[in-house]
Amino acid sequence: MSTEAVGWFNGTWLRPPVHVEEGPGGELVVEPAEGSDLWRHTSYGFVHDDAPALLAPFPVGSAVEVTFRLDYTAQFDQAGALVRVDERTWIKAGVEISDGQPQVGAVVTREFSDWSVAPVPEWVGRDVTVRVSRAGDALTVRARTGTEPWRLVRLAPLPPEAVTLAGPYCCSPTRGGLRIRFTAWRRGPADAALH
Template sequence: MNKTVRWNEAGWLNPPAAVRHDGDDLVVTTKDGSDFWRLTSYGFIHDDGHALLADFPVGAAVEVTFEADLTVLYDQAGVLVRVDESTWIKAGVEATDGAPHLGAVVTHGTSDWSMAPVPEWAGGPVTVRVSRSGDALTVRARSGDGPWRMVRLAYLSPDATATAGPFCCSVERGGLEVRFTSFRMGPADAGLHEGP
């Protein structure tokens, strides 16, 4: 990645309960009931999760590293790509069924959710990377310095004006603390099957 995005170079969508700087890290505390979701299965719309967003053009990639104790149902953190309230993608780690799960929610009017358990990732640093090329978002993630894992290939119109950056939510509680240690932007990946 070419450029570190300074925390003050991005803007908050739904400011969290608290934000503090700890050296180069940004420590974010969530509000109770915060989430991003639209209709499917649950029937509700939530657009009140916390996200720190910067411009995200075609040909760019965003990469966010975080640490958090995701233990309560639907505690989550990662990367949000947003066009508007009904067009967005979030990808990262979320607590469900008693374990952390790596996954993504893709929303074009209604949300879908794909996930896989990653209990071995609990408590450690996680990096989520979203690469935007043409009409596609390629989502990858890794734990620590481990290998990149493909998470999702999702459609996003090449004409869409999007923003992206770190996000976190806590649907069932307030006070989840997420430590974001890196927020970087750079060129998109060379290809779908070529890692960063």
């Protein structure tokens, strides 16, 4: 799959982080605010819409990839890719710390959020890439480390007429001081394979 880099300054912050800086290798280091999160209603009874996310247009027929270093360890620390229509319609996918270990997963929100995860302890200390492909009425979410085969994370509906943004996001629901190191943001054509 052919992709091209998206410049960090080609996106617009949905919510500005506490601190952001470009590292010496061209990476983007982002510190989300303590207590920041993305969630709507389900089970917990609260609405959070305050995570920093760097977003750019995401049309039908395209894919977005976000790569980050999995070196965080606190409960609910998370990073990955956000696809956003509005505050009630969005999908986040990436790696979140839950029950003491990293879990690859996704939250699909259409007024109410859902959540699915699978443990990936072998990904600790490595660069993780989340790829979201938008074709027709669907988003296909995959993830991997390095050049390993892509793992299917989620297939989710998204109306083809929806005006949508996508890009890297992170949040830190339980603590301050989290620093996420994003090493790449890329875009390209949507995947030909469905899964």
